[in-house]
Amino acid sequence: MYSMSDIRKNLKIVLDGAPYTIIEFQFVKPGKGQAFTRTRVRNLLTGNVTDRTFKSNESLEKADVEERQYSFSYKEGENFVFMETRTFEQLHLSATLLGEAVNYLQDGMLVDVLFWNDKPIGVTPPTFVELTVIETEPGFKGDTSTNTLKAAKTDTGATVMVPLFINEGDLVRVDTRTGEYMERVRNK
Amino acid sequence: MTAGDHVVRGRVVWATEGRLLVEDDHGTHGLSWGEAREAMIGAFAELVVASGEEPPRVVRGSVGAPPSAAFPRHGGDWRAFHDGERVAIRRLRERARALRVIRSYFDAEDFLEVETPIAVPSPGLDVHLDALEVRGLGAPRWLVTSPEYQMKRLLAAGLTRVVQLTKCFRRDERGARHEPEFTMLEWYRGFAGADALMGDTEQLTARVARELRGTTHVRIEALGARSDGTDLDPPWPRMTVDEALWRHAGIGLAELLPDEERFYRVWSHEVEPALGFAKPVFIVDWPASMASLARLHPDRPAFADRFEAYVAGVELSNGFGELIDAAEQRARLERDQAERRARGLPVYPIDERFLGALEEGLPPCAGNALGVDRLVALLVGAPRVADVITFGSERL
Numbered sequence: 087m088y089s090m091s092d093i094r095k096n097l098k099i100v101l102d103g104a105p106y107t108i109i110e111f112q113f114v115k116p117g118k119g120q121a122f123t124r125t126r127v128r129n130l131l132t133g134n135v136t137d138r139t140f141k142s143n144e145s146l147e148k149a150d151v152e153e154r155q156y157s158f159s160y161k162e163g164e165n166f167v168f169m170e171t172r173t174f175e176q177l178h179l180s181a182t183l184l185g186e187a188v189n190y191l192q193d194g195m196l197v198d199v200l201f202w203n204d205k206p207i208g209v210t211p212p213t214f215v216e217l218t219v220i221e222t223e224p225g226f227k228g229d230t231s232t233n234t235l236k237a238a239k240t241d242t243g244a245t246v247m248v249p250l251f252i253n254e255g256d257l258v259r260v261d262t263r264t265g266e267y268m269e270r271v272r273n274k
Numbered sequence: 275m276t277a278g279d280h281v282v283r284g285r286v287v288w289a290t291e292g293r294l295l296v297e298d299d300h301g302t303h304g305l306s307w308g309e310a311r312e313a314m315i316g317a318f319a320e321l322v323v324a325s326g327e328e329p330p331r332v333v334r335g336s337v338g339a340p341p342s343a344a345f346p347r348h349g350g351d352w353r354a355f356h357d358g359e360r361v362a363i364r365r366l367r368e369r370a371r372a373l374r375v376i377r378s379y380f381d382a383e384d385f386l387e388v389e390t391p392i393a394v395p396s397p398g399l400d401v402h403l404d405a406l407e408v409r410g411l412g413a414p415r416w417l418v419t420s421p422e423y424q425m426k427r428l429l430a431a432g433l434t435r436v437v438q439l440t441k442c443f444r445r446d447e448r449g450a451r452h453e454p455e456f457t458m459l460e461w462y463r464g465f466a467g468a469d470a471l472m473g474d475t476e477q478l479t480a481r482v483a484r485e486l487r488g489t490t491h492v493r494i495e496a497l498g499a500r501s502d503g504t505d506l507d508p509p510w511p512r513m514t515v516d517e518a519l520w521r522h523a524g525i526g527l528a529e530l531l532p533d534e535e536r537f538y539r540v541w542s543h544e545v546e547p548a549l550g551f552a553k554p555v556f557i558v559d560w561p562a563s564m565a566s567l568a569r570l571h572p573d574r575p576a577f578a579d580r581f582e583a584y585v586a587g588v589e590l591s592n593g594f595g596e597l598i599d600a601a602e603q604r605a606r607l608e609r610d611q612a613e614r615r616a617r618g619l620p621v622y623p624i625d626e627r628f629l630g631a632l633e634e635g636l637p638p639c640a641g642n643a644l645g646v647d648r649l650v651a652l653l654v655g656a657p658r659v660a661d662v663i664t665f666g667s668e669r670l
Contacts, residue, residue, distance in 0.1 A: 113451075
């Protein structure tokens with residue numbers, strides 16, 4: 087159990103039977119009044135973010151969560167097969183569980199799989215990935231502005247908004263947290 | 275050293291080929307020097323500087339080794355550490371100026387500055403304040419959560435204007451606006467009421483603002499609060515607790531009062547963050563059940579003669595028209611003890627010398643306690659009170 091003085095960012099707790107991580111917290115206390123700890127928490131199963139307030143004498147259940155590193159092996163039917171990097175143990179995950187990560191998977195890519203009570207509940211791809219553009223409208227030569235964007239499809243299946251000068255075959259760096267284009271890595 | 279040359283002794287805070295910045299007690303000096311190079315950053319330098327040139331030129335000097343290895347706590351990144359310390363030093367100077375203004379205000383008002391003990395036989399029985407115990411002083415002692423009892427004993431002894439700047443300690447209070455060890459400004463006026471104390475609070479805040487900001491119309495971005503323009507000029511408006519609740523939470527005191535927890539939840543989540551933006555505000559007419567050491571209001575006995583000052587959503591001070599009736603005070607302290615016992619909280623003793631002072635007779639009086647760290651933080655734009663404390667609890 088955690089007490090209010092244990093609260094810090096990224097602490098994993100159980101609320102209403104689900105695992106949560108603390109994103110933000112704030113101690114509030116009117117001088118002569120009761121103290122509260124206001125928190126913003128993310129549900130690790132659904133990704134939903136909510137505000138929760140705790141009283142100073144409340145305690146919080148510790149969530150038994152653990153992150154382990156896997157590498158992506160191949161797709162098998164509807165499932166995606168990963169391999170534990172130390173034990174080589176295989177893990178089959180569904181597209182639903184992978185969420186956004188499914189759009190960035192590349193052969194051998196290292197991902198962090200989050201387990202709660204030994205069950206996989208989420209996958210975090212590397213923060214930055216390099217993807218090849220396979221489909222986009224032709225670029226305008228010399229247009230180096232980054233303000234106007236167009237859609238581009240990548241080899242992993244992600245659709246990314248990219249500047250006009252990007253062409254099919256270009257390698258682009260993408261932030262997987264936001265799905266945003268960062269920069270062109272090199273031309274075709 | 276020729277006439278007109280002077281010596282600069284301080285820390286090299288930035289350097290490149292031919293140029294460097296040295297910080298000493300007087301500020302930061304930009305200097306030109308053929309021997310300057312980046313590796314000097316962080317070192318102490320003693321430099322003879324020729325006057326009358328722009329930028330001033332170093333004639334000769336010596337520079338010690340940069341202390342990068344000496345700060346392993348900061349991952350060896352001495353510059354990151356030093357940037358933090360540099361901000362702290364600038365704020366220390368601002369804090370010292372604020373303290374000077376506070377002292378000169380009370381001096382001009384004919385107050386006596388006192389220092390009462392920090393380790394006391396009873397830290398106060400307020401249900402929402404927990405104290406730190408001190409061992410080794412012979413008798414049970416706790417660190418003051420406020421120096422109230424001892425200052426009131428001074429009033430009973432015949433002083434009528436007393437002021438104190440002291441460290442107070444409150445257990446488990448840590449956040450952007452709270453530090454377990456903080457500085458309290460507490461003052462009492464005998465033969466005066468809450469009005470006089472509110473007047474002091476306004477005057478004092480405006481003067482500190484003029485000293486630190488050069489104006490009383492200030493933008494505030496501090497302690498998680500933001501105001502595009504707050505007018506600190508006296509007088510500040512007053513608003514009752516009930517009015518503040520209706521205005522900012524759409525609910526009245528009568529409905530909330532039976533459920534104290536709900537009251538504090540609504541107050542701290544919805545009302546406080548909305549108080550005192552265009553101008554600071556005094557919140558008055560606290561319910562009698564939240565009187566603490568305040569007397570009941572002479573005209574409205576359902577309410578306590580208590581006031582709190584708010585600036586940009588931040589509680590700055592809490593003051594009372596003081597309770598001077600010894601029997602009533604004893605009854606309240608015993609009630610607080612019972613409440614603490616019922617809640618499983620440590621039950622501190624009743625300070626009999628404090629009650630003895632009330633029995634001997636306290637003049638009608640009013641007092642106020644103001645958080646100095648919060649005042650300074652608001653005016654210098656510090657994100658946390660810890661940023662204006664010499665070494666906040668996390669840097670200690």
